[in-house]
Amino acid sequence: DADVTQTPRNRITKTGKRIMLECSQTKGHDRMYWYRQDPGLGLRLIYYSFDVKDINKGEISDGYSVSRQAQAKFSLSLESAIPNQTALYFCATSDPGARNTDTQYFGPGTRLTVL
Amino acid sequence: QKEVEQNSGPLSVPEGAIASLNCTYSDRGSQSFFWYRQYSGKSPELIMFIYSNGDKEDGRFTAQLNKASQYVSLLIRDSQPSDSATYLCAVNAYNFNKFYFGSGTKLNVKP
Secondary structure, eight states, rough: OOOOEOOOOOEEEEOOOOEEEEEOOOOOOOOOEEEEHHHHHHEEEEEEEEEEEEEEEEEEEETTTEEEEEEEEEEESSSSSGGGEEEEEEEEEEEEEETTTTEEOOOOOEEEOOO | OSSEEEOOEEEEEEETTTTEEEEESSSSSSEEEEEEEEEEEOOOOOEEOSSEEEEEETTTEEEEEEEETTTEEESSOOOOGGOOOEEEEEEEEEEEEEEEEOOOOOOEEEE
């Protein structure tokens, strides 16, 4: 079984709808992240969480919210989806390690299309 | 200025050749440097990371780091068609708050 799973894998929705993307992990990592990827722009950090009580905004948090329900679960919500939120969304986890490297381990991604 | 810069490519090399992928970064406080491989429509997979100046080898892959020049590279020896993918460079300061990915270089290995 995959260490980091995301649901749904694909979603098509309409402008103004509320959407939730879910992420679960069995790696036992405390740190979890949400990224979006757009062609030519690489990966951009939306939110990250270092533990259940710690939530932080990333580079592009506007229009998004998150919930860390448990160590293993981290959800991303789009309260009112808009077309420019069409992208590939990745969840990731990390363990800081001895040198605090925070190597990122990614889920399979969710392809979201907002019409 | 972007935090991490990569040439978008595509970089085309013949099978069996050495592919050289380059990355520069702007934050001198960066401590850890990563190379990920991403096939089209798939998630990034870690190839290797490096945090000390010099070379680090893992099989056909060698990462090279020069902190003075703020430059990190990835060499792929004996390139195979299966190496055709987009390669993402990422850097991290000692505290996570500054973890950035480049936009990636697309590599094509021609049989």
